[in-house]
Amino acid sequence: MNFSEVFKQSNQLCKVSPDGKYLATCVQYRLVVRDMSTLQILQLYTCLDQISHMDWSSDSLFILCAMYKRGLVQVWSLEQPDWHCKIDEGSIGLLSSRWSPDGRHILNTTEFHLRITVWSLCTKAVSYIKYPKACQKGIDFSRDGCYMALAERRDCKDYVSVFVCDDWHLLRHFETETQDLGGLEWSPNGCVLAVWDSCLEYKVLLYSLDGRLLSTYSAYEWSLGVKTVTWSPSSQFLAIGSYDEKVRVLNHITWKKITQFEHPATINNTKAVVYKEVERRPAVGADDLSLHNITIGTTLFNTQSKYEICPPPVQIPVVKPDPDRANPKIGVSTLAFSSDSRYLATKNGGFQVQSLNWHCSGDSLILLGKEQLCLCYMDTDQEDK
């Protein structure tokens, strides 16, 4: 693996354009756009304040830079470097800013979640959406970009509003049977909306596009509930990771649990292969990784560390988090399906894995740790099917 030279960035704002041609990085108040292949600086933009958030538009033509302290959003164009756009939220402040799927609208969430302001770059029009919910994931766009689901809370009740992204027409507005809506996510085919409750209650609700409740799923009561929810790319499965260190997978026909994966502290399964990274330098500790549902895999390793296969049973070092604290670092926090829905990668517990991402071909997985990076290749020849 080759590495380029190190580029400066701030706030971990460094994104590749959706078409993969450009790389945008933020350095303090500057926005640097490089060519992906040559890493030459193509454009350089200067913002009014330190950039808090930066994002590409879906057509890779525009970049938005948000400055939360100042309440400003600046939009830059790649084609026309002279073009500029500045959105000022005013005294109401800015909490977050994002693009709409068509790349022509910007949604700003104001401070205290007072409202969501929809700015249109085409018409310079403004729309407001009131009472957005402040939760883990209160807003989600469908994969095809047609619809947007927004969680709202009025009078101590949760609602979901479905908007048509074309003209921000409110399609559906319905109440959800949640105590405290924690998040919502569209299925990849855009027909089902999964809504889950906060961690105090294990409840996952499934609504169809037109607002009908299709099914409810609750695995247990009283203990801390859902931590993360992921759809499989084929929309066939819904994986729910919870605080009891288990992943439950529901199927899309009956919305009933088809299987359940556990994350025991001792791996006894003979089918599981456990790779342990052993570093020669004794200063840095070993990064233990456990991967579920992987029959065999080969790994790339750098010259300084080596992966060795541990024979079962393998004891995984678990740090018991303080249960008295809120949002404890237990439970399944990250789920990722491979693109062919064959594999599910999960992260349980307080391991220092920031993200799990599959390659679009579904054969390899990249694990980003705090200081380390790991690429895992699946050996697909071993699979018969």
Next chain:
Amino acid sequence: MGEWWTTVPIGTSMGNYEASRISHATMSPSRQNNYVSMYSLPLSKSSYSVISAFCTEDNISPCISYINQELDSLGLSSICIEASSPGGAGLSAVPALNAMYELLQIHRRNMCTLEELEKEQLKKTSSLEHMQMNNSRLKDQLELSIREKSGLHETERQLQLKIKTLQSCLKTEKDEVQKLQNIIASRASQYSHDAKRKEREASKLKERLSQLLVDRKDKKLAIDVLNCLGRSDGRRSHWKTAKATASHEGEMYKSLLSDYEASQRSLMLENAELKKVLQQMKKEMIHILSPRQSSSRRATADDTQEQVDSDGEEKAGDSSRETLDQSCEHAREQLTNSIRQQWRKLRNHMEKLDSQASQVQNQLESNKEVIPRETHDEEMERMRHEVQQCKEFIHTQQQLLQQQLNTSFDDETAALLNDCYTLEEKERLKEEWRLFEEQKRNFERERKNFTEAAIRLGREKKAFQEDRATWLKNQFLNMTPFTDRRRCSSSDGHSALSIRSEPEMRISSTNTQPAKSSTYATFSTPKPTQSATVPSTTELYRTLRLIPDSRSPRQRQTFNSFACRTPCRTLCSLVCPPAPTPSGHRKSAPSCETTVFIGLHFDATGKS
């Protein structure tokens, strides 16, 4: 005296009841005398009979002496009771009275002690009774208390059990409580965290609000765009109209419907596949069951077969119907039911087979245990034997090898040894050669002897032949009919025969040839019949010899010997000389013939 009297009633009351009764009845201090008399009277009355038995007027002195003796033996101061007058009928009152008094005292004392003893005894019996009662009471009490104790033990045990169960329940409850407490704690912490967050937010809001109120500099929210952008899809934006909303709704429903259709299609495909699989399974199950059941010997075979057949027909009909009408509920139910039925049959069948197999296996195992053990033992023995043999063989081989190895170590000695061995062998060979040569020589010698003997024999034969020929010639020449009647009778025929034979011979000289040959042939072959005839020929020759008795004893002897020893062959050789000596015996040839003829004829006559 008065004292004495007072003691009497006491004493007497405990003692002799009769006496006491009497004494009570008659007790009166004033009437002492009366009492005495009365006392004495009945006493005397009662004792009179005794006394009268004991003492009479006659035997006063022996009585007295006897009484004295008794008193002495009792240990009383011998108060010799004397007779008042020697030989008199009376007796001196003083010692007697003293004695009596002492006796009375004794009696009284005895009575007292008796009373006391009786009292004691009464007391004792009453106390004994009391004790026994107590004892029984206490025993009952003890039993009761033991029973109580066991009952209490039982209850205690049960209570212990209860305690244990309750403790375990308590433990589980405690665990649950602990768990719930943990849950509550985590929830509480979550709630508090959320509440704090909200509070912070509210406080910020308040701050902002106050700041805004203070500030009043309303920064207007605005967008500053250089120029408007075109829409991403290139189309122009539309007004929001009802048509637009309707179209949106329509779009939404279209997408939903398309999704449902897609899922339904996939489900239909899956369904069709599963149905196909079920059909296949059903067919296979039928197939498996039907040949099995047609060849089975079970009682239900017929029924099931019929069922199977009927089912099969049904299924055929069903399948056709099913392919036509897939979504028909009825058809689906039928299919599932039929599959379930077949599966049940198959399962029963398998169970039966399993049980059979287990039975057979048990049998086999039991059989195996019986037979193979024997064979196993035999085999073991054989193998052990083999092993032993092999071991021995190996051992010997090893030894030889060792020897070889040992010998090969030392070349000189090996060479020497080899030489020794070869020498030995040479010696042995030489021995054997010697023996062989010896034997060969022996054989040669014997052969020589034999040949010499044969030659001699031949010569002797020749000589004998010649001799015989001359003798016969002589006989013929000397033959007369009158020399020996007896012999002639036998020899008549004989001579006649001979005579006859001669002319016959001459006549049938030609005939003789084949006859001779035949006879010769017949004669030459030593048959038992021939040998039987041989003695007759020997008789003949004996008779013949008898004729010329003295002529040739040697011949006779030789004849005899020859005839006796080797009748046929030598006869033949005599009669028909062997080929090697043709010329010498030509003369005797006719004689041979004649003799042959003679023999034959005689045979015929002999036999007839």
